[in-house]
Amino acid sequence: MALNFVAPALPGTGALATGFKPKAQAPAAPLNSAGAVLATLPLAAVSRRSTREARTARLLGPKASAELLEKRGEVDAGLGTAESKPWEFLSGIAKDAARAWFVQRAEDRGVAWRFMVEKMQAQQQDLEAHYDRIHNESIEYPDYYTRSFHGYDEGNLSWRAAHELAPATQSMCLGYYDGMAWQDAQEEFRGGARRAIQDFWAAGADKDPETLLDLGCSGGFSSKEMSKAFPTTKVSGMDLSPYFLSVAKQCYPQIEFLHGNAESTGLPDESFDVVTLNFLLHELPLDASRKVLREASRLLKPGGVLAVLDVDPKQLSALPPFRRWAFQVTEPWCKDGEYFDLKLGPELEPLGFQDFQQIANDPVNSLALARKAL
Numbered sequence: 001m002a003l004n005f006v007a008p009a010l011p012g013t014g015a016l017a018t019g020f021k022p023k024a025q026a027p028a029a030p031l032n033s034a035g036a037v038l039a040t041l042p043l044a045a046v047s048r049r050s051t052r053e054a055r056t057a058r059l060l061g062p063k064a065s066a067e068l069l070e071k072r073g074e075v076d077a078g079l080g081t082a083e084s085k086p087w088e089f090l091s092g093i094a095k096d097a098a099r100a101w102f103v104q105r106a107e108d109r110g111v112a113w114r115f116m117v118e119k120m121q122a123q124q125q126d127l128e129a130h131y132d133r134i135h136n137e138s139i140e141y142p143d144y145y146t147r148s149f150h151g152y153d154e155g156n157l158s159w160r161a162a163h164e165l166a167p168a169t170q171s172m173c174l175g176y177y178d179g180m181a182w183q184d185a186q187e188e189f190r191g192g193a194r195r196a197i198q199d200f201w202a203a204g205a206d207k208d209p210e211t212l213l214d215l216g217c218s219g220g221f222s223s224k225e226m227s228k229a230f231p232t233t234k235v236s237g238m239d240l241s242p243y244f245l246s247v248a249k250q251c252y253p254q255i256e257f258l259h260g261n262a263e264s265t266g267l268p269d270e271s272f273d274v275v276t277l278n279f280l281l282h283e284l285p286l287d288a289s290r291k292v293l294r295e296a297s298r299l300l301k302p303g304g305v306l307a308v309l310d311v312d313p314k315q316l317s318a319l320p321p322f323r324r325w326a327f328q329v330t331e332p333w334c335k336d337g338e339y340f341d342l343k344l345g346p347e348l349e350p351l352g353f354q355d356f357q358q359i360a361n362d363p364v365n366s367l368a369l370a371r372k373a374l
């Protein structure tokens with residue numbers, strides 16, 4: 001039976017409810033997944049909200065965590081600069097310490113990290129069967145993709161990263177909202193995006209889309225979210241990692257998962273009503289992002305909708321030095337001249353999109369929506 005580790009089946013007190021027991025020593029694990037370090041680094045307690053913090057609270061939303069409000073406050077005070085050193089240059093001790101800290105913090109907040117990893121490892125035979133069916137041998141991996149990512153030396157092309165996808169995804173929003181269980185935090189930011197995409201689609205159509213493509217789908221969590229938004233739609237997910245897609249298929253067998261490059265999918269022109277990019281673009285160099293946006297325009301039917309949920313570069317640029325370093329060290333393309341310089345509005349207009357809007361989805365991520373002209 002396929003297991004859905006990502007759905008909010010585990011209560012906030014995951015350790016007790018699942019039989020999972022924290023061990024003293026944490027294993028290797030990623031530093032972050034899609035913005036997780038924003039939420040994970042140790043911070044001084046914030047005891048009161050100053051006038052400046054009250055102002056930033058208005059910018060980030062009433063539910064933003066004290067951690068994020070403090071971060072934004074430091075930016076307003078002009079402290080948001082830092083140099084980053086690639087993950088490859090960190091010592092083994094520094095990497096292990098960072099990973100152990102990340103896992104422990106997630107477990108302290110109820111994410112059953114090691115329990116879930118062990119459960120996924122136990123399904124290795126199924127995963128390898130999916131891999132054999134999904135893996136497209138003709139795919140050539142771009143150089144930008146074969147680097148270290150998220151604290152894994154071997155990047156996205158490994159079983160180790162794949163086994164940890166579910167708890168890493170659960171951990172990504174831990175710092176968005178104060179005192180919220182990870183399940184509620186996930187629903188707060190994922191549900192917000194889901195509803196905004198539904199509304200945007202419904203403004204131009206009187207029935208659900210027929211087809212939706214989720215590019216950069218990873219372990220399938222965002223594809224599953226999209227099938228919740230549009231229950232009658234045929235949802236397909238595409239990713240460059242056959243390891244991640246094997247986990248996706250294991251968790252969500254009803255969804256189609258395709259091994260491909262979002263820059264050039266090989267799928268027919270105008271074959272999708274909706275294309276979603278959930279946390280893909282911050283993992284790409286600027287050139288590749290532009291190719292992905294062009295590809296999305298080619299794939300969409302006239303009147304089709306593009307949705308881009310991703311970290312807000314302003315928030316990232318805004319990180320104070322240590323935290324910005326800790327994020328960038330595991331996200332090689334989150335920097336000036338690359339993701340930070342991607343301006344979706346001006347990029348999308350010449351590609352034939354209209355009705356562009358970009359809204360704050362949550363305290364860290366923005367959601368951009370646009371419709372391909374008829």
Ligand SMILES: C[S@@+](CC[C@H](N)C(=O)[O-])C[C@H]1O[C@@H](n2cnc3c(N)ncnc32)[C@H](O)[C@@H]1O
Binds near residue numbers: 218222260278279
């Ligand atoms: C942060 S993860 C996406 C998470 C997922 N969409 C979600 O919302 O939970 C980014 C994904 O993009 C994939 N990716 C990166 N470059 C890609 C490319 N050129 N084509 C397809 N997938 C790519 C990575 O393998 C990774 O799984």
